[in-house]
Amino acid sequence: xxxxxxxxxLSYIPNVFFVLSKADERGRSEKVPMKLWPLQEYYLxxxxxxxxxxxxxxxxxxxxxxxxxxHALFTIPYERQIIITHDDETSEYLxxxxxxxxxNLPPEIRPKTDWKSGSRIKFPKLDSYIYIDSxxxxxxxxxxxxxxxxxxxxxxxxxxKEWQLYADISQTVxxxxxxxxxxTPQGRGNLFAQLYQAAKRKEINYKxxxxxxxxxxxxxxxxxxxxxYTKEEQQLIDYVKRTDNMDLRPEQIAFRRExxxxxxxxxxxxxxxxxxxxxxxxxxxxxxGVAIKRYLQQIQPGRTEGYLTIWKDVIGGEIL
Numbered sequence: 610x611x612x613x614x615x616x617x618x619l620s621y622i623p624n625v626f627f628v629l630s631k632a633d634e635r636g637r638s639e640k641v642p643m644k645l646w647p648l649q650e651y652y653l654x655x656x657x658x659x660x661x662x663x664x665x666x667x668x669x670x671x672x673x674x675x676x677x678x679x680h681a682l683f684t685i686p687y688e689r690q691i692i693i694t695h696d697d698e699t700s701e702y703l704x705x706x707x708x709x710x711x712x713n714l715p716p717e718i719r720p721k722t723d724w725k726s727g728s729r730i731k732f733p734k735l736d737s738y739i740y741i742d743s744x745x746x747x748x749x750x751x752x753x754x755x756x757x758x759x760x761x762x763x764x765x766x767x768x769x770k771e772w773q774l775y776a777d778i779s780q781t782v783x784x785x786x787x788x789x790x791x792x793t794p795q796g797r798g799n800l801f802a803q804l805y806q807a808a809k810r811k812e813i814n815y816k817x818x819x820x821x822x823x824x825x826x827x828x829x830x831x832x833x834x835x836x837x838y839t840k841e842e843q844q845l846i847d848y849v850k851r852t853d854n855m856d857l858r859p860e861q862i863a864f865r866r867e868x869x870x871x872x873x874x875x876x877x878x879x880x881x882x883x884x885x886x887x888x889x890x891x892x893x894x895x896x897x898g899v900a901i902k903r904y905l906q907q908i909q910p911g912r913t914e915g916y917l918t919i920w921k922d923v924i925g926g927e928i929l
Contacts, residue, residue: 649673
């Protein structure tokens, strides 16, 4: 007797899915029940039919999207799903994750497969399948009438084929289907950056999600002594409280200091703190991206009118 709602992914996933834990200090992982992280739960509660997600590296978003789509794959007939990653290693990892989800399901709700390959799993009773490949592949089988497409680390797709591949996939998913695009930032001119900015400006029918590094529950380090915050760190703490209503803990500030020392300016690309300066850190610019970032943290909300943001209205008869 199942004690959860099989139709609700938020109930289904933590009750039946298993994942590998993040590696410990010895580099070892173990199989554990999938407890939804705040980022994963927030996204699954607020997802739409067309989403684009900007996030930090290894934040768990890919696994959360995969879990939500796998719930549909195992429970809904006629699913036609595709996942395109940026390299073969990630494709193999995500395929193994789907296998792990499936093989650990309770027998009474585990759909049978009739064949598997290095890139595809088919469920004959549901008449459903999932296909996983890399954007670097020259033999991607997109097919027709996809119900769900998960496009992973799109900013790292090969520039020579990113737009054509996106067009081929996106035009096979009907309005009632689901397309989820997610990536870390990698410069401003690529497909992902252009789609995210267009979604943010509401020029395309995608919902833009931004998850800063503090959404990731693994971004912390032990603290033994009380920390004295710098002016910049205090500004960041105030910014996070204002934008995400979260309280940064000393362990998170310790993580930030460590990664800043390791990555220098690239910290803001690998672990973005806003969806503006993260594009600047991976390119050579006239203006210092780190200096710009300090000012961005102090920006107060304004009133948006078209492409303009207004903080103070003009006062007639006065020269400003």
